[in-house]
Amino acid sequence: MNNFVILPIIIPIIAGMVMVIFRKRIIFHRYLSVCSIIAVGIVTLLLILQIDQEGVQTLQLGGWEAPFGVSMVADMFAALLILTTCVVALCCLLYAFRSIGQERENFYFYPLFMFLITGVIGSFMTGDIFNLFVCFEVMLVSSYVLISLGGTGNQLRESIKYILVNIISSFLFLVAIAFLYAMTGTLNFAHLSIRVAEAGQDGLMTVVAILFLIVFSLKAGLFLFFWLPGSYSAPPTAIAAIFAALLTKVGIYAIIRVFTLVFYHEPEVTHLLIGILAGFTMILGAVGAVAYWDIKKIITYNVIVGVGFILAGAASLTAEGLTGSLYYLIHDMVVKALIFLLGGTVIHLTGTSRLKDFSGLIRLYPGLGWMFFIAALSLSGIPPFSGFLGKIFITRGTFEAGFIWLGIIGLLTSLMVLYSIMKIFINGFWGTDTSEENEKRTTKGLLLPLGILTMLTITLGLGAEGIHHYVDLAVEGLINPGNYIEAVFGTRSVH
Numbered sequence: 329m330n331n332f333v334i335l336p337i338i339i340p341i342i343a344g345m346v347m348v349i350f351r352k353r354i355i356f357h358r359y360l361s362v363c364s365i366i367a368v369g370i371v372t373l374l375l376i377l378q379i380d381q382e383g384v385q386t387l388q389l390g391g392w393e394a395p396f397g398v399s400m401v402a403d404m405f406a407a408l409l410i411l412t413t414c415v416v417a418l419c420c421l422l423y424a425f426r427s428i429g430q431e432r433e434n435f436y437f438y439p440l441f442m443f444l445i446t447g448v449i450g451s452f453m454t455g456d457i458f459n460l461f462v463c464f465e466v467m468l469v470s471s472y473v474l475i476s477l478g479g480t481g482n483q484l485r486e487s488i489k490y491i492l493v494n495i496i497s498s499f500l501f502l503v504a505i506a507f508l509y510a511m512t513g514t515l516n517f518a519h520l521s522i523r524v525a526e527a528g529q530d531g532l533m534t535v536v537a538i539l540f541l542i543v544f545s546l547k548a549g550l551f552l553f554f555w556l557p558g559s560y561s562a563p564p565t566a567i568a569a570i571f572a573a574l575l576t577k578v579g580i581y582a583i584i585r586v587f588t589l590v591f592y593h594e595p596e597v598t599h600l601l602i603g604i605l606a607g608f609t610m611i612l613g614a615v616g617a618v619a620y621w622d623i624k625k626i627i628t629y630n631v632i633v634g635v636g637f638i639l640a641g642a643a644s645l646t647a648e649g650l651t652g653s654l655y656y657l658i659h660d661m662v663v664k665a666l667i668f669l670l671g672g673t674v675i676h677l678t679g680t681s682r683l684k685d686f687s688g689l690i691r692l693y694p695g696l697g698w699m700f701f702i703a704a705l706s707l708s709g710i711p712p713f714s715g716f717l718g719k720i721f722i723t724r725g726t727f728e729a730g731f732i733w734l735g736i737i738g739l740l741t742s743l744m745v746l747y748s749i750m751k752i753f754i755n756g757f758w759g760t761d762t763s764e765e766n767e768k769r770t771t772k773g774l775l776l777p778l779g780i781l782t783m784l785t786i787t788l789g790l791g792a793e794g795i796h797h798y799v800d801l802a803v804e805g806l807i808n809p810g811n812y813i814e815a816v817f818g819t820r821s822v823h
Contacts, residue, residue: 486559486562493555517586534598581657610633643726690758
């Protein structure tokens with residue numbers, strides 16, 4: 329056991345609690361939130377090195393052996409996502425310092441932010457499906473407040489829809505957990521993997537697997553994404569960026585984890601269904617992105633396309649496809665945060681999100697313009713940026729699995745994504761029709777986090793070889809569930 333494993337969860341939740349006590353110390357909130365995120369990132373880097381040298385790291389809380397106690401498990405898959413979460417969260421925090429406004433800061437923005445990060449990281453690290461539900465709720469309760477923080481009419485309207493959808497999905501989550509526990513007698517992921525393999529995944533077990541898929545699809549925005557475009561375009565830019573970068577990714581993580589560790593025995597049913605949902609999600613998301621001339625709508629629909637593309641690789645259940653899904657998942661967390669922050673900056677400078685109401689921004693803000701251009705190419709999977717390698721592996725994985733139609737959908741929708749994002753660049757940054765009002769606005773304090781994320785998407789593309797070893801280890805753990813099970817139970821024989 330490794331007590332180090334709990335630190336990425338403990339650090340942000342303690343920081344959030346301290347901020348609540350010292351509510352009016354906003355400068356203190358800023359410093360503490362940044363220091364906490366950096367500390368979690370350092371701890372995660374050390375965990376990655378430990379996992380590389382010693383294998384999957386575990387902690388049984390309270391000293392109770394699995395499956396009777398609560399297990400925390402840090403494998404390479406979870407650790408890479410936590411590290412990416414830290415980078416994205418840090419950049420969104422830096423952006424929020426200059427953009428979120430004093431009123432929202434006074435109403436617990438930073439504690440809520442830290443509690444949301446706690447829920448995200450806890451979801452990645454828990455080794456128990458009920459505690460996955462608990463971490464989901466920690467994340468969601470924080471997001472309920474953040475999405476409505478400020479109290480504008482549009483925020484309140486969209487927050488009602490967002491909350492209702494997530495309450496329904498949480499209820500279904502509990503129902504699915506109850507059925508699974510009744511059938512297997514356990515909730516520990518590793519133990520579930522053993523019990524489902526022994527019992528066989530047919531009949532009612534497959535129905536339960538599909539129920540879990542519906543629950544996670546609602547949370548990830550896979551096909552059942554009707555709530556997402558309005559909800560993610562309503563809050564302030566920094567909040568929308570963290571939502572787009574992290575919240576849907578927790579749902580994606582849950583699908584990949586559960587359907588590679590527990591429900592992987594009937595891929596001709598479960599994984600084919602994931603593939604079909606992913607295909608429809610990519611098509612509908614791309615159509616929405618192309619159809620609109622509003623920056624918020626375009627970038628939110630591109631979140632939906634990304635969800636479908638990542639899960640297309642997972643649906644293949646091949647090493648190639650899962651490698652692509654992990655590369656693209658890391659890329660998507662970075663580039664979605666970047667594109668939302670860039671879009672919010674454009675709206676801040678122009679006072680509108682309608683593309684037909686402004687143009688020529690690159691003349692006044694060349695740095696912003698070229699960062700948006702790089703983000704557009706990266707989002708579309710154009711080499712040598714970070715999205716390219718993931719798309720190559722996912723396409724190869726779908727072809728290898730016989731899902732040629734899914735790979736073709738992915739390639740076609742990538743062209744539609746490129747068109748939708750370049751539409752913003754060509755109409756918003758090109759041209760000369762820029763009003764004098766734009767010249768009075770400033771990007772002071774906003775470009776640093778944008779620059780960090782832009783450099784990161786370039787580095788992930790050009791320096792992909794640097795993380796290839798760690799991605800391979802993560803994929804090996806997904807392909808071979810025995811590695812995860814052995815880490816949780818050690819040499820003990822459990823049935």
